[in-house]
Amino acid sequence: MAIEADVLVIGCGIAGAATALRLSADTQRQVVVLTRAEDALESNTRYAQGGIVSRGIDDSLESLVRDMLDATSGLAEPPGAVRLLAKEGPALVRKRLMDDAGVAFDRDTHGALAFGREGGHTIPRILHVGDMTGKAIMDGLLSLLRARTNVQLVTGATAVDLITSSHHSADPLAVYQPIRCHGAYVLDSLDGRVHRYLAKATVLAAGGIGRVYRHTTNPPGARGDGLAMASRSGARTINTEYVQFHPTTLALPGSNNALISEAVRGEGAKLLTPDGRHFMAQVAPKWADLAPRDVVSRAIHHEMVEHGYPHVLLDLASAMPKAQIPERFPTVHASCLAAGLDPTEEPIPVVPAAHYHCGGVQVDTYGRSTVQGLYAVGEVSCTGVHGANRLPSTSLLEGLLWGERAGAHIASREQSAALADAQPASADLPSWQPVSSAVHAEGADHVLVFRDQRTIQNIMWLYVGLARNTHRLKRALKDLNHLWEMIDDFYRSTRLSDELVGLRNTAQAAWIITSAAWHNRRSCGTHFREDGQSRTFASLDDTESRL
Numbered sequence: 001m002a003i004e005a006d007v008l009v010i011g012c013g014i015a016g017a018a019t020a021l022r023l024s025a026d027t028q029r030q031v032v033v034l035t036r037a038e039d040a041l042e043s044n045t046r047y048a049q050g051g052i053v054s055r056g057i058d059d060s061l062e063s064l065v066r067d068m069l070d071a072t073s074g075l076a077e078p079p080g081a082v083r084l085l086a087k088e089g090p091a092l093v094r095k096r097l098m099d100d101a102g103v104a105f106d107r108d109t110h111g112a113l114a115f116g117r118e119g120g121h122t123i124p125r126i127l128h129v130g131d132m133t134g135k136a137i138m139d140g141l142l143s144l145l146r147a148r149t150n151v152q153l154v155t156g157a158t159a160v161d162l163i164t165s166s167h168h169s170a171d172p173l174a175v176y177q178p179i180r181c182h183g184a185y186v187l188d189s190l191d192g193r194v195h196r197y198l199a200k201a202t203v204l205a206a207g208g209i210g211r212v213y214r215h216t217t218n219p220p221g222a223r224g225d226g227l228a229m230a231s232r233s234g235a236r237t238i239n240t241e242y243v244q245f246h247p248t249t250l251a252l253p254g255s256n257n258a259l260i261s262e263a264v265r266g267e268g269a270k271l272l273t274p275d276g277r278h279f280m281a282q283v284a285p286k287w288a289d290l291a292p293r294d295v296v297s298r299a300i301h302h303e304m305v306e307h308g309y310p311h312v313l314l315d316l317a318s319a320m321p322k323a324q325i326p327e328r329f330p331t332v333h334a335s336c337l338a339a340g341l342d343p344t345e346e347p348i349p350v351v352p353a354a355h356y357h358c359g360g361v362q363v364d365t366y367g368r369s370t371v372q373g374l375y376a377v378g379e380v381s382c383t384g385v386h387g388a389n390r391l392p393s394t395s396l397l398e399g400l401l402w403g404e405r406a407g408a409h410i411a412s413r414e415q416s417a418a419l420a421d422a423q424p425a426s427a428d429l430p431s432w433q434p435v436s437s438a439v440h441a442e443g444a445d446h447v448l449v450f451r452d453q454r455t456i457q458n459i460m461w462l463y464v465g466l467a468r469n470t471h472r473l474k475r476a477l478k479d480l481n482h483l484w485e486m487i488d489d490f491y492r493s494t495r496l497s498d499e500l501v502g503l504r505n506t507a508q509a510a511w512i513i514t515s516a517a518w519h520n521r522r523s524c525g526t527h528f529r530e531d532g533q534s535r536t537f538a539s540l541d542d543t544e545s546r547l
């Protein structure tokens with residue numbers, strides 16, 4: 001079966017939803033949005049706590065640009081993209097999120113917008129809805145999207161591979177043409193079959209890679225699907241060694257690294273060693289607990305390794321009036337209570353965990369990848385603005401702005417005409433061709449899939465984590481290569497399923513990250529090589545004076 005649309009959007013977090021909304025403004029345009037989840041609300045965006053960057057009081061464009069460049073270890077490329085985000089992003093927050101989607105960001109007692117602060121920001125400029133900002137944004141965007149009659153929102157749909165002329169066309173000469181994307185092969189969770197979704201433009205908004213690691217703040221869907229699929233299609237990926245670790249995730253049994261928002265430190269909470277030492281005061285005298293994320297995560301890691309601590313402590317109870325904590329941080333409060341700890345009374349045990357991919361599919365300021373007809377937006381993409389270490393609460397902003405810009409670019413008349421001209425007849429793009437031995441094969445052995453997934457996650461956590469070196473990376477590449485042979489064999493001999501697609505993508509995403517980390521011997525931002533040359537400056541204060 002072939003489903004044809006003008007535009008196919010794969011993924012439905014803030015970036016995918018923003019793209020679809022912009023495109024569907026023209027009611028003649030048919031837009032299909034796919035999500036693996038059974039509930040469209042389920043995406044990484046839904047779990048974003050801290051908020052979204054806007055323009056704070058006494059803030060300026062220059063100040064936001066400077067904070068972003070500073071946090072990214074000077075590696076944000078091109079700097080024009082940073083300026084674009086700082087300039088156009090906050091205005092779009094007001095227009096799309098507040099005016100159109102009706103997101104009710106928190107206000108102070110005088111009714112003015114309440115701005116929060118997080119690491120690396122010199123002033124408070126982050127809009128939030130308690131610590132459930134991502135959910136509030138997605139509720140607003142999804143209700144707009146659902147009201148659009150020209151948007152088909154398909155749940156339970158796993159993209160298996162992008163359809164490209166060079167890989168799939170029936171025309172043997174297509175292989176000599178530039179690679180062009182025409183849609184995706186998609187596994188339907190209801191009938192278990194793979195369908196062709198054909199489109200003039202395809203937008204990859206499939207999110208991040210957190211679940212490639214053993215410990216992460218990300219939900220199960222963040223398994224590197226988009227990165228792996230784009231890479232198989234021939235799209236260029238860049239900066240993939242830069243994986244950001246969030247400094248503070250809950251370190252209590254059964255809590256699964258629940259995120260403890262950086263906004264908690266923005267409200268004054270301090271990080272302490274178990275014996276009460278305020279170590280960030282020494283590591284970054286000027287910023288202390290609100291130093292950029294890579295610095296704080298590494299400092300915690302150092303304390304744990306050096307002194308054998310199982311975790312450090314985050315003291316929120318001393319920073320805020322007790323009664324305010326459940327209201328300002330309902331998610332954090334509930335996560336702690338569920339794990340048996342009252343954060344209004346006791347310090348919170350925390351450890352770093354994988355959180356955000358700063359690299360990804362290389363795109364320009366309109367979200368265009370190096371494959372024609374393929375756009376990428378949100379965490380799966382690399383616009384360059386996050387350099388080697390993302391400034392907090394800029395990811396939702398980037399997803400919103402690049403979603404809007406990709407949508408506008410596709411919608412532009414010239415581009416629509418060019419895309420329509422390039423679309424071959426659906427008969428030239430054959431149906432899904434399963435590997436022959438897998439047609440009647442048995443379904444995947446769940447235990448095997450789980451164990452392979454866990455093995456990859458452990459390799460990544462232990463060898464490609466916060467501190468890397470040649471020996472660990474070499475071992476990781478060797479182990480991943482060995483595992484890949486078995487997983488590929490498994491993939492070819494087993495009936496296709498969502499978990500099998502995920503396992504294969506996780507293995508490929510892990511390899512892409514590790515090989516980039518192996519080749520880059522310079523420590524910078526989140527990529528810290530114990531044995532490499534350093535691009536990091538002696539202290540954060542030095543970084544400041546150089547900018």
Ligand code: SIN
Nearest residue numbers: 049050261262392393
């Ligand atoms: C947080 O709330 O700490 C996460 C914010 C972000 O990752 O930008």
